[in-house]
Amino acid sequence: MSTPGAYYIPSKATWPVLATAGLVILLAGFANYLNGASIGPTMMIVGFVMFILMLTGWFALQASESESGMYSAQVGISFRMGMMWFIFSEVMFFAVFFGTLWYTRNLSVPWLGGEGIGAATKELLWPSFDAVWPTNGPGHLGGKIVDGKPSGEFESMSAWGLPFLNTLILLSSGVTVTWAHHGLLAQHRGQLIKGLIATVALGFLFVICQAIEYHEAYTEMGLTLGSGIYGSTFFMLTGFHGFHVCVGAIILSVVLFRSSIGHFKPENHFAFEAAAWYWHFVDVVWLGLFIFVYIL
Amino acid sequence: MSAVVAEHDDHHDDHDHGPQKGLLRWIITTNHKDIGTLYLLFALAMFFIGGIMALVIRAELFEPGLQFVEPQFFNSMTTMHALVMVFGAVMPAFVGLANWMIPMMIGAPDMALPRMNNMSFWLLVAGVLLLASTLFMEGGAPAAGWTLYPPLVLQTGKALPFAIFSVHLLGISSIMGAINIIATIFNMRAPGMTLMKMPLFVWTWLITAFLLIAVMPVFAGAVTMLLTDRFFETSFFDAAGGGDPVLYQHIFWFFGHPEVYIMILPTFGVASTIIPVFARKPLFGYSSMVYATASIAFLSFIVWAHHMFTVGMPIAGELYFMYATMLIAIPTGVKVFNWTATMWKGSMTFETPMLFAIAFVVLFTMGGFTGLMMSIAPSDFQYHDTYFIVAHFHYVLVPSSVFILMAAGYFWLPKWTGHMYNEKIGQLHFWMSVISVNILFFPQHFLGLAGMPRRIPDYAIQFADWNMVSSIGGFIFGVSQLLFLYIVIDTIRGGTGEKVSDEVWEDAHKHGLEWTLPSPAPYHTFTTPPDVIPTEHQ
Numbered sequence: 083m084s085t086p087g088a089y090y091i092p093s094k095a096t097w098p099v100l101a102t103a104g105l106v107i108l109l110a111g112f113a114n115y116l117n118g119a120s121i122g123p124t125m126m127i128v129g130f131v132m133f134i135l136m137l138t139g140w141f142a143l144q145a146s147e148s149e150s151g152m153y154s155a156q157v158g159i160s161f162r163m164g165m166m167w168f169i170f171s172e173v174m175f176f177a178v179f180f181g182t183l184w185y186t187r188n189l190s191v192p193w194l195g196g197e198g199i200g201a202a203t204k205e206l207l208w209p210s211f212d213a214v215w216p217t218n219g220p221g222h223l224g225g226k227i228v229d230g231k232p233s234g235e236f237e238s239m240s241a242w243g244l245p246f247l248n249t250l251i252l253l254s255s256g257v258t259v260t261w262a263h264h265g266l267l268a269q270h271r272g273q274l275i276k277g278l279i280a281t282v283a284l285g286f287l288f289v290i291c292q293a294i295e296y297h298e299a300y301t302e303m304g305l306t307l308g309s310g311i312y313g314s315t316f317f318m319l320t321g322f323h324g325f326h327v328c329v330g331a332i333i334l335s336v337v338l339f340r341s342s343i344g345h346f347k348p349e350n351h352f353a354f355e356a357a358a359w360y361w362h363f364v365d366v367v368w369l370g371l372f373i374f375v376y377i378l
Numbered sequence: 379m380s381a382v383v384a385e386h387d388d389h390h391d392d393h394d395h396g397p398q399k400g401l402l403r404w405i406i407t408t409n410h411k412d413i414g415t416l417y418l419l420f421a422l423a424m425f426f427i428g429g430i431m432a433l434v435i436r437a438e439l440f441e442p443g444l445q446f447v448e449p450q451f452f453n454s455m456t457t458m459h460a461l462v463m464v465f466g467a468v469m470p471a472f473v474g475l476a477n478w479m480i481p482m483m484i485g486a487p488d489m490a491l492p493r494m495n496n497m498s499f500w501l502l503v504a505g506v507l508l509l510a511s512t513l514f515m516e517g518g519a520p521a522a523g524w525t526l527y528p529p530l531v532l533q534t535g536k537a538l539p540f541a542i543f544s545v546h547l548l549g550i551s552s553i554m555g556a557i558n559i560i561a562t563i564f565n566m567r568a569p570g571m572t573l574m575k576m577p578l579f580v581w582t583w584l585i586t587a588f589l590l591i592a593v594m595p596v597f598a599g600a601v602t603m604l605l606t607d608r609f610f611e612t613s614f615f616d617a618a619g620g621g622d623p624v625l626y627q628h629i630f631w632f633f634g635h636p637e638v639y640i641m642i643l644p645t646f647g648v649a650s651t652i653i654p655v656f657a658r659k660p661l662f663g664y665s666s667m668v669y670a671t672a673s674i675a676f677l678s679f680i681v682w683a684h685h686m687f688t689v690g691m692p693i694a695g696e697l698y699f700m701y702a703t704m705l706i707a708i709p710t711g712v713k714v715f716n717w718t719a720t721m722w723k724g725s726m727t728f729e730t731p732m733l734f735a736i737a738f739v740v741l742f743t744m745g746g747f748t749g750l751m752m753s754i755a756p757s758d759f760q761y762h763d764t765y766f767i768v769a770h771f772h773y774v775l776v777p778s779s780v781f782i783l784m785a786a787g788y789f790w791l792p793k794w795t796g797h798m799y800n801e802k803i804g805q806l807h808f809w810m811s812v813i814s815v816n817i818l819f820f821p822q823h824f825l826g827l828a829g830m831p832r833r834i835p836d837y838a839i840q841f842a843d844w845n846m847v848s849s850i851g852g853f854i855f856g857v858s859q860l861l862f863l864y865i866v867i868d869t870i871r872g873g874t875g876e877k878v879s880d881e882v883w884e885d886a887h888k889h890g891l892e893w894t895l896p897s898p899a900p901y902h903t904f905t906t907p908p909d910v911i912p913t914e915h916q
Contacts, residue, residue, distance in 0.1 A: 089566070091488045094398065094406040098497035106504040106547065113539035116609050140493075156565060160490035163561040171553050171595045178599030178629060182614060190622035199692055207617075221618030224611070308611030311620035318606065318614075 090152050097140040104132030141336065148352065149345055158352055165356040169363050172326070176367055179322065183315045183374060187215050191311065194220060218310025226304030236304035238312060241376035244295045248288050249372050252327075255284035256365045259334070259358050267348050271341070278338040281361070285331030292324050319375055323367055330364045333357045397901055408492035409901060410477045415794075416499050417474030418787075422866065424466035424506065425780075429856055431459035436818075436852035438835050439845050452835035453521035458513065460524035464641065465548045466506045468775065471783050472644040473498070473555050476583045478794065480559065482892040482899060483577045485568025485908045490561035498555040505547030512537035512544075523833060525634065526601065528615040528626050532608050539609070542601045549594040556590035559583055568891075570910035574665065577890050581668050582647030585675045589636045589643070592679070597633040600626060624689055631682035639678045642774060643671060645742075645782040646713055649735050651890070652789050653717050655883050656732035657724030663716040670709035670716075677706050687758045696755045703753035707746070714743055729883075730804035734785035737812045738778055745773030748823070763833075766826025772819045777812070784811070784862060791866070792882045796898030797873035799865050807865065810858035817851025 111125025147153065153161075193200030195213025204211065208220035218224055222234030239245065262277025296317075299305040307317045337357045340346065346354055397403050397412065407413060434455045438446050447455070477495070481488055489495045512519040517535010520526065526541075534541070563576070563584045576584075603626070606612040613619020615626045646667075654661045661667065683691060683699040691699075717739050726732070748770040752758045761767060784807075792798050821844035826832075830841045837845065878897045886893040891910070895903050 089487055091492050092408050095408045095493040095496040096406050098493060099405055099500055101497055102500040102504050105501070106508060109543035109547065110508065110540065113543055116539045116605075117536045159565050160561045163564060164491055164494070164557050167557045167560055167591050168553075171557075171591045174592050175595035175599050178596050178603075181629070182603070182625060185625050185628065186614075186621060190617075190625060191620050193622075194617060194620065199690065217620045219613060219616075219618050219620030221613075223613060223619040306611070307606065308613075310613050314606070314612035314614050314619065314621065318603070318612065 088154060090147070090154065090157050097136050097143070100132060101136045101140070104129050104136055108133060145340060145345065145353065148350065151350075153350075153352075158350070161352050162355070165359060169359060172363065176319075176322070176370075179315065179319045180370065180374065183319065186311045186315065191215065191217055191219075216312035218312055221310070224304065224306050224309035224313060232308070233304070236306075236309045236313065239295070239299060239303070239305065239316065239376060241372065244291050245372060245376045248291050248295075249368065251284050251288045251291065252365050252368050255281045255288070256362060258284065259361050263354065263358060266341075266346055266351055266354060269348060271344075274341050274346075275338065278334060278341060282331055282334050282338055285327055285334065285361075288327055289324060289331070292320065292327075316375060319371055323364070323371055326364050326367070330357070330361050333360060406496070408488070408496055410481050410489045410492070410495065411794075411899065411901065413489075413495050413499055414474045414477030414479075417470045417477060417502075420499075420503065420506075421467050421471035421474060421783075422863070424462055424470070426859070426863070427510075428459050428462035428467055429859065431455045431462065433852060433856050435459065436849040439837070440849040441846065442837055442839055442842050444836055447835065449835045450518055450521055453523075453833060454513070454519040456833050457520050457523055458509070461509060461520075462506070463775075464524065464637070465509075466502075468641045468779050468783070469552065470502055472583075472586075472641070473552075475579075475644070475648065475783075475786055475790075476555075476559055479790070479892060480562055480580055480583060481566070482895060482903055483580050483890055484563065484566065484571050485891050485904045485910060486562060486566035487902065487905050488566075489558050490566050491558045494554050495558050498551045498558065501547050501551035501554070505544045505551060508540055508544035508547060512540050515540070525627075525630055526604065527630070528604060528607065528623050531604060532615075539605060542605050545601045546598055549598045552590050552594045556587035556594075559587040560591075563587075568904065568907035568910055574668070575910065577647075578650035578661065578664070578667055578671075579644070579647035582643045582650075582671050585671050586640050586643045589640050589675055589678065593633040593636040593640075596629060597637075600629040600633065603629075624686070627686050627689060628683065631685045632679070634685065635682045636675075636678040638771070638774075639674060641779050643675065645738070645779045646671065648782045648786045648789075649717060649738055650713075652731050652735045652785055653720050653739075655789075655886050655889050656729060656735070657721045657726050658885060659720055659724040660889075661716070662719035662722075663712070666712055667716055670712040673709040674706060677702065677709070681706065684753055684755075684758070687755045688762045700753060700755040704750065707750050710746055714739060714746075727884075729788070730799070730801060730808055731785040731789035733805065733808045733812075734781045734788070737808070738781045738785065741773055741777035741781070741812075741815075745770055745778060748773065761826060763831055764826035765822045765830045765832055768832050769819050769822035769826055772822070776819065777815050781811070781815075784808075787862070787866065789883075791869045792873075792878040793892060793895075793897050793899055795870050795873070796878060796896075797869050797871075798876045798878050799869040799873050801874075803861055803865055803868075807858060807861040810861065811855060814851045814854035814858055818848055818855050819851070821845075821848045821851075 106129070107125050108129030111122050111127075111129055113122075114125060115122025192198070192213045194203060194208065194211055196204030197213065211220035216236075216238040218234065218236060223232070225232045225234040225236045227233070228235075258277050258280040260277075262274050262281065265271070265273025265275075265277055305316065306313055334357050337354050340353065345351075397409065398406070404412060404416060407416075434447060435452065438444070438452055477489065480486070515536040517537060519537050520531065520534050520541045522531035522534065531538070563580060567576070603612065603614040607615055607621075613621040615621050615623045617623070650661055650667055681699060681703045683695060684703045687696060687699070721736075728736075748766070752761050752767070752770060788799060788804055825841050825844050825848070828841065830837055830845075880896055881887040881893040882897055883893075891904075891908055892899070894908065
């Protein structure tokens with residue numbers, strides 16, 4: 083057992099090497115797949131399984147160490163700082179795609195349409211192109227398939243159907259996770275578990291709604307990754323966000339599992355806090371998406 | 379803050395205070411000194427691999443005409459040389475120094491997140507291996523330059539997805555390392571080690587870590603869009619779909635400009651650590667050094683498009699980025715002034731680390747001034763994509779970052795190993811390096827001003843003389859670095875045999891906590907927090 087108040091420093095770390103190996107096999111497999119090499123998918127599966135095993139093992143280790151009281155308050159601060167700055171790095175990752183949306187909508191597409199420094203571009207390259215948003219560019223890329231060929235025609239995604247419902251879903255999930263946190267702090271285990279079940283359910287409901295939306299976009303609206311810059315930014319932003327919702331929901335499921343076997347105390351529940359922070363981050367990104375991708 | 383430190387095995391309590399036996403020690407280690415050593419040795423290996431690539435370039439450019447390599451391979455060499463040196467050598471070397479020195483300088487028992495520290499290192503190795511593997515692929519390694527500009531980079535063969543994923547891995551590694559450094563500095567300082575008492579090396583790394591967390595995800599996003607443009611039909615960088623190749627340049631340099639400061643800010647930190655010791659004076663203007671570092675970091679985010687003056691930006695943009703860039707000269711000037719003022723009337727001695735540090739101050743100033751020349755947009759139209767640019771950034775990387783890394787090696791090797799390096803060979807290494815580096819890079823200014831473009835394997839006949847001089851300098855510089863390799867190995871194996879004292883350098887204990895520890899520093903240090911001595915700059 084650790085000395086009370088001591089800073090816990092593990093004397094060895096066996097999981098990181100497996101994590102690295104899993105990750106590099108997964109990515110090398112993906113690269114091979116993209117290059118059309120037949121080994122690709124196999125490598126991806128092997129790497130993915132290794133990565134999941136690593137996550138299970140590493141988090142189980144951390145959880146058992148945490149529950150046995152090996153982490154002092156100071157260790158907790160390190161963990162919280164780690165999570166905080168990790169989320170900041172994620173914010174910067176999304177900022178790239180929001181920046182891309184802003185730049186193309188407000189600068190490069192108008193330039194292609196002849197605005198500002200783009201007068202010669204329009205005259206010489208695409209005199210018939212008018213800069214309106216949404217656009218799939220002067221090449222009219224992608225679009226609905228007519229007679230087996232892309233027609234260049236697509237519809238943009240409206241904000242007030244499924245996306246609005248998804249906004250309500252994510253906002254309520256932010257409320258339920260906070261309610262669960264209050265339950266944890268007040269040592270109402272039932273409220274904690276119910277709140278988490280609701281949050282996880284809402285999270286997966288969001289993902290299902292988005293899957294339906296994507297299906298509709300691809301099959302009926304002619305809106306795909308290949309529909310010019312609108313399709314590219316739409317799917318890149320909502321796609322990476324959806325991926326983060328999945329990850330957040332899985333993290334919350336793990337927290338739910340740990341809550342159900344009696345983990346976490348009012349004064350020691352870093353994993354819960356980290357998951358909740360991450361969930362709120364995903365929520366805020368969605369609000370940005372709803373405004374800049376769907377409404378405007 | 380903690381009073382004592384618990385030592386734990388993962389599965390059972392095992393109060394073992396020494397390192398594990400055998401090779402496994404290095405794979406599963408969580409010790410900041412072990413991981414620091416791994417980073418430093420890996421960086422040294424990459425320094426030589428990247429160096430060999432540079433020598434291929436200089437060999438081809440020794441004479442006009444095509445002598446040794448195909449143009450495609452030549453372009454791969456310029457690209458890979460840059461990526462290996464930036465991501466494999468210079469950055470990891472500074473992370474290695476951070477690992478070794480930050481806990482010892484702030485009186486912490488280890489890094490804040492030791493397991494993640496281990497993962498940062500192995501991800502780095504994985505990323506570099508993935509990158510190196512592209513050399514053997516159909517279509518060759520990436521050859522579009524380290525900036526990976528589309529549409530050119532999208533013509534890369536099978537190597538493209540591997541190179542992109544290698545950037546992702548290196549990014550994750552750097553972000554994890556940076557998070558660890560921030561958590562360590564904010565959370566693990568010994569009682570009494572207030573922020574404004576921290577050694578400058580710690581300060582510069584703190585600020586660098588913020589830069590890393592802010593910009594590595596940006597680079598990851600940019601290359602992700604390259605990947606989808608190539609394989610998933612998106613048109614981020616394709617005007618036919620409404621995208622813009624120039625957008626990539628904006629995103630890249632939003633990462634790229636802070637990135638070059640990621641390599642130079644820790645350099646400043648080490649220089650600010652070494653110069654006071656050998657001038658036997660406290661650092662002049664400690665707090666102004668801290669504020670200057672922070673200012674440079676802030677400015678680094680708002681000057682990126684000075685790399686793109688010739689791309690066709692609106693004139694307002696050109697002017698803004700020109701003036702904003704010039705502002706950087708102010709905090710940088712403060713730093714050069716402070717280093718000079720630290721030496722002023724000091725009782726200076728000229729051991730190898732100090733020689734490298736002084737050469738850094740002089741030659742970095744040179745590189746800084748050529749940077750100021752290029753910040754002037756109309757002048758930059760002349761310099762852009764010429765060897766003048768190559769000369770400029772090599773002056774701020776080789777006789778600056780790399781020289782300071784050498785200085786750091788000589789300065790701290792006795793503390794790390796307990797052995798003294800051979801001063802005679804050290805001095806020989808210094809003089810060989812400082813003379814050859816100038817033969818190597820100074821003529822490139824002339825070549826650039828005369829109009830020789832960068833990234834070409836062949837050139838017009840009027841550039842022949844200076845290219846030959848430059849190549850000769852390059853080969854002497856390359857061979858001189860074998861002396862450094864010899865010294866590192868020799869010192870680890872016992873060096874001069876002379877017993878080094880705890881403070882190693884005369885009165886060094888006045889300059890930082892690390893000199894109060896035994897030499898070599900024990901496997902675990904400051905398991906109980908030290909009394910923070912009032913450092914002289916206070």
